[in-house]
Amino acid sequence: MGRDSWKDNVMYFIIWKQKNKYRMYSNQIFSKEEDALEFAKKSFKRKDEWKVVDYNSENYDKYWY
DSSP states (O other): OOOTTGOOOOOEEEEEETTTTTEESSOOOSSSSHHHHHHHHSSSSSTOEEEEESSSHHHHHHHHH
């Protein structure tokens, strides 16, 4: 672990498009992007629009309730 190892500790959450605006899907946070993608694929229908985004202050302010 180097001095910049905190950069590797990215967390993720899922957003989905609801009424032409992206919103947080659930309050669940994922430590791996693959886990978030798998959860979303199992949770949404094909027609639903969703994304996995980094859990950071910018996305938190933009999508979180």
